Amino acid sequence: MISTLRRLGANERRMLHEVRRHGSMAKADLARVTELSTQTASVIINRLLEEQLVRKLEVQRGRVGQPSQPIALNSDGAYAIGIQIGRRTLKVVLVDLLGTVRERWELAYASPDADQVFAAIEQQLARLLSALGPQAAGRLCGVGVSAPRNFGEWEELLRMPPVDAAEWGSMDIGQRVQALTTLPVSVAKDTAAACVAELMVGSGRGIASYLYIYVDTLAGGSLVINGWPHAGVHGNSGAVGSMPMRPAAGGGMPDQLLSVASLVTLEQRYAAAGLADDAMADGRAMQTPWLPLTQAWLAQAANAIAYAICSAACFIDLDGVVVDGRCDRALLAALLDLVDSELGRYNWAGAARPALLTGEVGDDAKVIGAAYLSLHASFAPLQG
Structure with a gap:
């Protein structure tokens, strides 16, 4: 199967981006926000209509001036x-x-x-x-x-x-x-x-620069700078899972964040106690007999994540930190509450404490x- 879609030009992409961002827009408004002439904007919109990438909504009447017909993306x-x-x-x-x-x-x-x-x-x-x-x-x-x-x-x-x-x-x-x-x-x-999913449809839409942390089988992350995903030289920016924690006793190699803040370690706590190890996916994680094990994991995970956030904020002037995960939303909320408390224990003199936000995309991010x-x-x- 070969796609019949053609490669779009820069102005066409800008037009579609604004339509996506606003939900729908009249031709005149699209010309204004893209800084294109009315004629150029009209030509582009007509081409996108012809190719069925956008569609016309119902005419809006009752406003000052001529009736307008908003343009929206065609799903x-x-x-x-x-x-x-x-x-x-x-x-x-x-x-x-x-x-x-x-x-x-x-x-x-x-x-x-x-x-x-x-x-x-x-x-x-x-x-x-x-x-x-x-x-x-x-x-x-x-x-x-x-x-x-x-x-x-x-x-x-x-x-x-x-x-x-x-x-x-x-x-x-x-x-x-x-x-x-x-x-x-x-x-x-x-x-x-x-x-990218969070940037497109989640909490990241209104934040210019943020660290993204995802708590999964292994915890990891990524980075957005000035509204764009920042991959880095090796495509690995925001690799918080690999961040070393405090030096180990006896001068050994420090643990990485993922060794204490990943779901696999919570699974292993449950399994060692003879409990179902998938309880983090539903409400059981916050109920007896899983709750004491969950609370012990939460304390360690929150401490590690707060340390990573503070460290990142000292190197990058972040607007916020978005945390999401492949777990029950009540468990995620409990984790963020503890992370927020841990952040309050740090000395932020000389650094700006970023806002802490819950990711909206969740399990399928x-x-x-x-x-x-x-x-x-x-x-x-x-x-x-």
């Missing part, structure tokens, strides 16, 4: 496929131009077997193409993939079979997915993809963010 104007290859789950979604999830599929496992994962991806790609039909499938702009950047590391903490760790550690995931489709494939670190990688590549304004 069926384009689609993207998102794939999250995780340490515990494989997820696949189909989203439309508005970012609405149209199809969702998930496979859970204890450890990712590469043959099983890519066979499942191939099946799901074929299923989605069939479900869309030839005409709609031609409006697919691409496939986005999110995966841990260091997939083969921390195998001891994860109790990952060495053969799986070695295979994933040496694999070019993008190349493997590209072999399954003729659509363009975009790949990003999983927490960077989740950060990484897979939705993966789909947004393709939408972003096709329709977002050109940076610089």
Whole structure:
């Protein structure tokens, strides 16, 4: 399947960005905010209407001046496929131009077997193409993939079979997915993809620069600077999971944040006590008999995350920090309350304490963010 969508120019991308940001806008307002002439804006809008990327809403009457007809994105104007290859789950979604999830599929496992994962991806790609039909499938702009950047590391903490760790550690995931489709494939670190989702539809929409922290099987993060995802030289900005904690007793190697603030460590606490280890996904985590174990984990995790936030704020003048996770929302709220309390114990003289916000996208942030990688590549304004 080859996309029938053409590559858009800079002004067309700016126009679509403003329509997305405002929900709908009249032609005159679009010309004003994009600083284009009325004639140029009209030509671009008519072209986007012809290509069905935008649509006209009902005429608005009763205001001063001529009636206006707002322009909005056409949800069926384009689609993207998102794939999250995780340490515990494989997820696949189909989203439309508005970012609405149209199809969702998930496979859970204890450890990712590469043959099983890519066979499942191939099946799901074929299923989605069939479900869309030839005409709609031609409006697919691409496939986005999110995966841990260091997939083969921390195998001891994860109790990952060495053969799986070695295979994933040496694999070019993008190349493997590209072999399954003729659509363009975009790949990003999983927490960077989740950060893109938060930037597009979550708490990040109103913040210029923020650190993003995602509490998952292994905790990690990403970074947004001046409204743009900041990947860094190695595509690994905001890697808070790897941040060293305070020096270990006896001069040993310091623990990393992910060793105390990850869900895998909470799972292991539950399992060691003979309890169901998936309780963090629902309300059981905050109930007896899981609650004492949860509280002990929360105390350590909050302390580590607050330390990371304070350290980051000293290097980058942040507007805020957004924290989200693959866990029950009550558990996440309890974590943020404790992080906020821990932040109050630091001396902020000479540094600005950033606002602490709860992420809004939640459990599917990484897979939705993966789909947004393709939408972003096709329709977002050109940076610089």
